[in-house]
Amino acid sequence: MARHRKDLGERKNVRVDLHKTGFLIPAPDAPWIECVIVDVSDNGACLDVGALAVPDLFGLAFTAGGEVLRICSLVWRRGELIGARFVRAKELRKGLAPHDADSKLQKTLAD
16 A cells, blocks of 8 residues: 555655565576565665575566566665665666676666
């Protein structure tokens, strides 16, 4: 259920509670790791990844078949939850991804 603007506090975007299985893609040739997409907004998502170590730049598949993929950058971590910002293709082309992330991952997931 979407939260109304007055319930957002300092947030600029409405978040939609999702609580749906997704898949974190840590590297292009790595196996996909199941996670829970807690909520999503236009700019990012909150994921429950358990104790999984998450790279600064990673892929997120919203479907098991990979029909819906986004490139994300890690913004914060609180226990088993992480905050991810969706990285735009324009940012990747300009090399603005955080911490000089693996260019192979950028290229593979941007295609």
